Amino acid sequence: MFLTLVGVAGCPEAPQGPRYRGAGAETRHGGGTVVIQHESTVDTLDPHKGWNELATMGVRFCMDGLLDYDHDAQLVPMLAAEMPEVSEDGKTFRFRLREGVRFHATEALPGGRELVADDIRWSLKRLLDRDTGSAGYSFYTKIVGAEAFHAGEREDIPGIRVIDDHTIEFELTDPDQTFLNALAMPFAYPQAHEHYEHHGEDAGKHCTGTGPYVLETWERGVQLEYRRFDDYWDAKPSPERLIYMENIGRRVASLRFRNGEIAAIHRQNTADYVFYKESELWTPYSVEKPMSNMWGLTMNTELEPFTNVHIRRAVAFAIDREGWSRARGGRLRPLGQLIPETLPGHVENLDGAHHLDLDKAREEMRLAGHPDGLDEEVTLLLGDGDVARIYGELIQSDLGQIGIDIKLRQLSFAAYLQESGTRNRAQMVLSGWNMDFPDPANFYEPLLHTNAIADENSQNRAFYSNPELDALLDEARAETDRTRRMALYERAAEIVVADAPWAFVFSDVKLESWQPYVRGYDPHPVWSQNYRDIWLDLPRERIR
């Protein structure tokens, strides 16, 4: 204790800015080791089984998909040589594969080999096999025969056809533009069957992919070490090695980052967030962007008082989104519609978008027949955690302005999911949606389509059903013309803000910082910590 007191009293000053700067190279060059971190651990590198952010990151270093996203969240070819030919009825997609793409040479596949169309067929078949237990299979059940194959009613999937080594065709039961998004998900990344034959149940602990880095070692819960894949089809000068440290908490990560031990950080606790945001020395190496998610108040349209559209609208216009943002130190971006601003389908200057307008909210309460407010309390369901509690109190305050008294009910995450997804149970829920893929369909359909209503585990937690909206969404899903498709979603956005089954409130904001010697990093709207394209400006020089 004594030593500690002495140590704290006479300790050196903490560096306020980066400890190191780069060499000042003008052009991209390779070499060096990049060290990155995450506060949690990678569960598996089997893309059919992993579905969370970390597994995706780990997988994307060593694997590629047929399609990917650019920095505007638009689909672009990756292992596909070009975007697919789509049949006129929108049901058939023919892909031509890039030639010369090779799998890594690994223990399971000595010498590596070229990727062929059958690898894609084999991978999707494994994904759809019920025994695999993939949480992602439901994204692919529109492939002809996939549903029956998954149910064990047939041995093959006729909707996946290998035309030749470099051509593959998919046929769907219904036209569906989001199928391309599904193919860009890591679930569909092509695998080498030799990998699974060799490793068996341990396949998720290894990686045999076609990606820019080869997995060398993985000490579970500690770190994954990758080396550059020199036969990569899109080879460019890159760091020689990549170390992805797991289990490094936010505080430790921040201290290590400020010490120059970690290349970049992407999440901070509140004190560190304020430090990086206000530090002029870090400003050139930081960027803050809204995330591709949406948070709001779900109002159960089957339960009183939210069967009345005027009450729902009153709630939507009584929320002080800017006030919430101030209360959270700027860590959220106000949002007045379903689709966050980073994604296609977000409508600039949307008519009727939710915003704070107390006069309008009170007018809606009057139209609802409750000019002096509601007689009975409304129960708001919250998930666990301090932040949810803060939001709950903000809602109490905001809705108190229009005479709606809110009773907070905070539950564990498990109980919260169960309660909010069960029919006729929760009046109002603070909830959100993180995209599975950057397409408006991924927000509208699970949250607001009648098909997403279930008595238990309902994804449509507002239990909102509107045949006009359903028809629009079905049409938009099948529409191949992008301009027409977005116009349909614009109409959908107008309906939803007017009907207000949700009061849309905000998107989270993410602050990312990187070392001055880390170059080429641009936070991606779809992939978290997308460090695939960075390079290191070495040798670095210590400046603090």
Next chain:
Amino acid sequence: MIAYIARRALWGVFVVTVVVTIVFTVVFAIGDPAATSLGPNASPAQIQQFREQQGLDQSLPTQFASYLGVIPCVRQSSRNYDDGNGYCGLLQLDFGQSFRHKEPVFDVIAARFPRTLLLAFMTLLFELLIGLTLGVLAATRKGSLFDTGFMATAFLGISLPTYVTGPIFLLTFAFLYGWFPVGGYGIDFWDHVYHAVLPAFTLAIVGAATYARVMRSEMVEALRNDYIRTARAKGLSGGRVTLRHAFRNALLPVVTMVGLSMAVLVSGAIITEKVFAWPGMGSLAIEAVLAEDAPIIMGVVLIFSIIVQVANLLADLAVAALDPRIRLAR
């Protein structure tokens, strides 16, 4: 002796069974592990598939009986499922499969356990080295400024929780001075040891202060005894009297405490591992709780409760071996 050990082992099995039953009920009965594991984006079809694969579609007693291994396996995801005829429970040494890691709980724990063992070993080493040394020094200087200062510092050490001392040490000795790594685990054995110094020291403070206080009072008591006076009268040196005679007798309560401290060590490790990003059982427990990974939570609780039972038994046996006056009940 053997009868005593057998009886204690049976008691241990009973305690562990009660713990497992309570935790299983709490973990599996509250909320829906399927919905939690797959997250709010999961469709009802995905949740149903998950339930069937993990046997969550069965009643709670059936799941528990299958978990214990007294009825055939209900988890289709188990390698021992065998169309519902195989067994996959604790009696078969099958701890289940992690919802999150998608691999056997045993494998996940086996990777983490040695790391916590290293941390616990180093913590114990620090606790005993620091605690016993300071306790003996204070006892032999009873009433001095050192003794008073030591007592005050020990009181402070016991009072400060690891979630306070940990971040302070991390910031001061790792980040600002750079004497130790800023958290993490390292890449080879000696690097692991180097990385473990600061978290072990943090964990050891409370234990060392406790040992020191007990050691001091036991030593003060021991030094008053007639046999000490006799030893001195025989002309033995002060150091020899202190270490060979007083110290050995004062050690007995400490040995008991070592056994009892395992529970404290294990619970303290949960916080300390998180603070120092030490990838052991403690951080695994926190991850599992946050992800509501029920099989891992069960596995960690099971291992921790077995450790506490075994450590207590070993402590009792050690005390009996050290003190011939103690005879274990037949």
